[in-house]
Amino acid sequence: MLRVAFAGTPEFALPALAALRSHHEVIGVLTQPDRPSGRGRRLTASPVKVAAVADGLPLAQPPTLRSDAALSQLASWRADVLVVAAYGLIVPPEVLALPPLGCINIHASLLPRWRGAAPIERAILAGDRYTGITIMQMDAGLDTGPALLQRRLEITRAHTGGSLRAELALLGAETLLEALSARAAGALIGKPQPGEGVTYAPRIQKAEARIDFQGDALEIERQIRAFNPEPIAETRLDGEQLRIFAALALEPTDDSSSRQIDEKCFDPGAIVSVQDDYMIVQCGRGQLAVTEVQRPGRRPISVRDFSHSLALPGRRLG
Numbered sequence: 001m002l003r004v005a006f007a008g009t010p011e012f013a014l015p016a017l018a019a020l021r022s023h024h025e026v027i028g029v030l031t032q033p034d035r036p037s038g039r040g041r042r043l044t045a046s047p048v049k050v051a052a053v054a055d056g057l058p059l060a061q062p063p064t065l066r067s068d069a070a071l072s073q074l075a076s077w078r079a080d081v082l083v084v085a086a087y088g089l090i091v092p093p094e095v096l097a098l099p100p101l102g103c104i105n106i107h108a109s110l111l112p113r114w115r116g117a118a119p120i121e122r123a124i125l126a127g128d129r130y131t132g133i134t135i136m137q138m139d140a141g142l143d144t145g146p147a148l149l150q151r152r153l154e155i156t157r158a159h160t161g162g163s164l165r166a167e168l169a170l171l172g173a174e175t176l177l178e179a180l181s182a183r184a185a186g187a188l189i190g191k192p193q194p195g196e197g198v199t200y201a202p203r204i205q206k207a208e209a210r211i212d213f214q215g216d217a218l219e220i221e222r223q224i225r226a227f228n229p230e231p232i233a234e235t236r237l238d239g240e241q242l243r244i245f246a247a248l249a250l251e252p253t254d255d256s257s258s259r260q261i262d263e264k265c266f267d268p269g270a271i272v273s274v275q276d277d278y279m280i281v282q283c284g285r286g287q288l289a290v291t292e293v294q295r296p297g298r299r300p301i302s303v304r305d306f307s308h309s310l311a312l313p314g315r316r317l318g
Contacts, residue, residue, distance in 0.1 A: 002184055003027050005079035005099070009046045012165055013085035015173035016106055017051060020083060023177055028058040028077040030065075032088050066092050074098055080184075083176065084138065093140050101183060103138040106172040108165070109201070110134060110150055112193040115143035116201035120168065121161050123201075124226035127218075130154055131164070133172045135179040137190040142200075146190025149179040157221070157248070160228040204231065211235045213269035213318050217249035217286030232294075235269070235317045242317065245292040245300050250280070269318035274307045281317055 004020050006013075007030035020026050029052040037044035045053075052059045058077070062070035071094055074082070081101035084091060086108075096103050109119035111134040116122075123131040132152040139145040151171055155164065182188035209231045211220055224233040224247045232243045266272055266282040273280050278289040294300040306312070 001025055002080045002101070002180060003078060004180075005030065005074065005077050005082045006048075006085075007031070007082060007087040007089075007091070008048045008085040009088050010086050011047045012108070012169045012172075013048050013087075013106075014051055015169045016083065016085045016176055017048060019173040019177050021055065024180070026057055027079055028060065028074075030060050030062070030074075030087065033061045033063055065089055065095050071095065071098070081180070083180075085172065091138060096138055096140065104148065104176070104179065104183070105136045105138045105143070105145070106176055107134045107136055107143055108168045108172065110152060111136060111143060111147055112195075112198040114199055114201040117203040119201040120165050121201070121204055121226040122199075123155060124159065124161060124164065124222050125219075127222060128155055131168070133168060133175045135172075135175055144193060146192050148183065148188055148190050149175055151175045157225075160225045162229040206231055209233050211244065211318070213281065213288075214284040217283040217288045220283060220288055221247055221249040237315065237317055241296050243294040243300070244290055245294065247281075247288050247290040247292075248278075250287045250289055267316065269316045271312045271315050271317065274303070274312050277302065277304050279303050279307065279312050 002024045004024045004026050005028045006017055006020060006026055008017060009032045017026070029048065031046045031048040031052070034043040034045050036042065049059060049061070060073050064070065074095060075098060079099045081099045082095070082103040084103055085106040091103055107119065109123060110130065110132045114122050130152050132150055134147050135149040136143065136145045136147055153167060153171060179188060209227050211223065211233050213220070224244050227233045228245055232245065234241055234243045236242065268282055268284045270282045271279050272282050272287065278291045281288045281290055291303055292300055293303060293306055
């Protein structure tokens with residue numbers, strides 16, 4: 001059993017923390033300071049803080065790990081290893097060198113692909129067939145440390161950013177325990193990441209959520225899936241924001257000639273028709289079946305319900 005310090009902030013980190021508590025001694029938890037949230041901008045504790053407090057674990061919320069106070073706090077815990085999962089703060093060299101087994105990171109991609117802050121969303125946006133978990137020995141670079149263990153997961157068209165994150169969080173916890181056990185026994189040595197195949201996953205910007213219907217229907221579908229549950233893909237309808245939670249690019253039909261004629265009759269963004277559960281929207285290439293939307297100040301609803309309150313065919317999104 002190892003003495004483990006844990007650093008994490010969002011829900012993604014919770015399965016790893018729970019797994020560590022069941023197999024090792026968690027002697028301290030680091031998480032980011034409380035942040036303003038919601039319309040009232042009230043200070044809100046991170047999911048990891050809520051879990052740590054509920055379990056009575058020692059907790060620290062330094063605004064940076066570069067301070068003497070933060071370093072002293074970590075040193076006092078006398079951890080064998082520091083496990084990092086979506087912590088969100090830079091881990092400086094002084095901290096990396098502190099635990100005997102170093103610092104181990106759970107990264108939600110198959111490194112060296114998608115180093116950085118948003119690997120899950122970027123993998124969906126790019127149309128990757130697979131993603132996965134990398135358990136990595138941290139160094140001073142941006143997700144550049146030696147890989148200890150990797151596990152692969154297939155990305156399907158049913159995955160949203162949220163559902164894929166949840167699956168990877170569970171896979172990450174499982175893979176972490178395997179890696180720690182082998183690492184403690186001296187049976188697992190990190191392998192340097194290859195120099196080829198390096199890509200970066202910068203943080204998602206709000207502007208990326210705006211849909212351009214001039215594009216390809218399948219790419220727009222991936223955009224909608226990647227940005228659910230946040231920041232949520234959006235467009236405009238009659239000058240008003242319309243958020244799109246779910247949609248599916250239509251597959252080519254056997255009657256491809258008539259389909260091409262239909263597409264040429266409509267400009268990108270046009271609502272071609274409304275079926276029972278979806279509305280068909282023309283894209284620059286292909287058509288999109290939109291199934292769930294949200295108007296400002298209202299809850300998300302099905303397109304079936306949305307179409308009851310507004311005549312949709314002939315209108316245009318964008």
